Amino acid sequence: MIKKTADRRVVRTKKMLRDALAELIEDKGFEAITVCDLTERADINRGTFYAHYKDKTDLLVQSENDLIEAVLEIQSGLVEMSMAELLDCYVNNKPLPFAVALYRYLGDNGRFVRALIGPKGDPGFTPRLKEVIARNILENVLSEKYRENMTPLTKYYMAYYTSAQLGVIEHWFESGMNEDPEEMARIVLSIMFMRPGDAIEMRPTILDRVGMQYVI
Amino acid sequence: MIKKTADRRVVRTKKMLRDALAELIEDKGFEAITVCDLTERADINRGTFYAHYKDKTDLLVQSENDLIEAVLEIQSGLVEMSMAELLDCYVNNKPLPFAVALYRYLGDNGRFVRALIGPKGDPGFTPRLKEVIARNILENVLSEKYRENMTPLTKYYMAYYTSAQLGVIEHWFESGMNEDPEEMARIVLSIMFMRPGDAIEMRPTILDRVGMQYVI
DNA sequence: TATTACAATCAACAGACTGTTGGTTAACAC
DNA sequence: GTGTTAACCAACAGTCTGTTGATTGTAATA
Structure with missing residues (x-):
């Protein structure tokens, strides 16, 4: 090491x-x-x-490892967030600190990350990045009750959620990284409180303030 | 043709x-x-x-085209769903018809799909499948108001949502396709009504019946 | 600054994969 | 049954690979 x-x-x-x-x-x-x-x-x-x-794959893997390691390093320094703090961020429209740090680092290594997760990149990298995101974001979001006794549905929800987070990152890269890390952190937090099915209850959600109201 | x-x-x-x-x-x-x-x-x-x-890539692309085309074919025959019908499915725990058809076809071509979207597959295939899913599922979910005048946040939500749907499909393959298409359609519908932020309101949601209650 | 270590260069090697060709055999559709 | 054509086979030059040995140049240290 x-x-x-x-x-x-x-x-x-x-x-x-x-x-x-x-x-x-x-x-x-x-x-x-x-x-x-x-x-x-x-x-x-x-x-x-x-x-x-050894060969070009070795170069790829070593470079990927460096990147993953750096992301882990960044996130290991971050204190686990309480639900109260999460709520505070949400209602006061403050960006989540770990999300800011994540997007900042990804942005700094933009060219390489974009290449890897893009349509010509390495299909093996996305799962690795997903795992990191799952471990560091989802564990702050999913309650212990579900973490310890994972039902199939819980696992599907995790898969749903981590893929969704990565989808936002991908879209950020694809659309030219117009938003800065703080903005992205706010967007991510906003989306966390949306769900397509909200229309069933037909009530405008708290999301109005970010300009989306509710989604059918 | x-x-x-x-x-x-x-x-x-x-x-x-x-x-x-x-x-x-x-x-x-x-x-x-x-x-x-x-x-x-x-x-x-x-x-x-x-x-x-022409070469191995040509074989890959042609095979992918056949698959995408088949998925489009399947979904083109499906009538657009009204919100009332969606609600009916949800409250009566009935699987969404187009979701059932999608999962059935993907399952039938399981080996090939799993290979393509897996960590050793083709990184260019996932975006294509995502696009199909976005067009055929999201357009039934997102209201016209947002479809016609897309804000950046709406686009991020779309990216979030389509990636999430694909994440569920991926997890289905990874975990051995234990659930049948009807079950998967029900799971997908259930997840659509979950959001991590629900804990803020601290009310058990309608999701109790699928064994997850609410998620923090 | 001089010395020592070793990184980077260059040329050349066999082996593998590529994409193509021309002639032959066998299966198909009508 | 017969003409058509797909599949087979062997051989081709061209490219990329991974390795080697000898040489040059750059870096850390005393």
Whole structure:
């Protein structure tokens, strides 16, 4: 676990390769990338590539691991939120702190994340990101009662909810990251209190203030 | 558009290749598959493969198109649902007809769908399936008012909702497709009326009957 | 600053996969 | 039954792969 990569040449090489990977994924898709493409764009000798990585998949996996690890790191420093605090954020239209931190980091690594979760990216990355989000957001949302004794329906709700959160992140990237992290955190919180079925009760919900009223 | 594939040999060859593709994707991932792998497993000459498909990606895309087209076909025959009917289904615990049809078809083509949306599948397929689901389920759920004048928040809600629906489908496949299509349609309908924020009002919702009560 | 370690380069290698071709055999539709 | 054509087979050059050995250049440390 101890990174002993002090040599500037190594970090430069790795950075160049990771950047080239992100660009090329968005360009032609991971599938079509050759090691030649990578080293050519990164302006690195092909032999040097193999000194650091087994193959292009190894480069991909290592880069993904770094990203996942960083997200975990960020979220591990965040205190678990009480329901009262969540409510406070909601009614006062304050962004959730951990959501802000998450979106800030994802935004900073935008190019790479967008490439990975995009239609030409790595289908194996999305589940990993989902797992992190599930562990760090859902555990703050789902009550203990359901966490400990998970029924099939609860599991389906978890799958529903984590996928939904990732869908919002994807849409953020696709639409050009126009909103800043704070805005995104507010949007996420708002959506958490929406449900399509609300129309059944035919009452405008508290969501009016974010401009959506209720959804049929 | 007119399929003139009457020759039994052709349909046999194509079927063998599509099946081999599904198996190999789950086995080693699309990325790692070679045309040799495909023809070997399908027991087809390699030259024959190139008589039908440009490359392995062409095989993938054509197979995906067939699947998407079939889903569209199924859903086009379904009448649009009124809010009253939706309510009727919900309170009487009846499965939504279009959801049943969707899950039935996906289940019938389980192996292939599971391979495509899985962690070794095609990252480009999920968005396409999402789009179909969005068009056919969400348009029955979102009121006209929001459909015609889409605010950013509405779009985020759509992204949230469609991803969520796909997450449920994914979980169905991952967990071994234990529920039959009718059960899945009921689960989906139930989840539509849940929201994590319900705890704020601290009232057990109508969802009690499906064993979840309310979610914090 | 000089020395030592090692990262990066270059050229060349066999092996695998690709996409194509021309000639042959066998199954199909009518 | 016969013409059509799909499937088979072998062989082709071209590309990408992963590895090697020798050489050059850059970095950390004394």
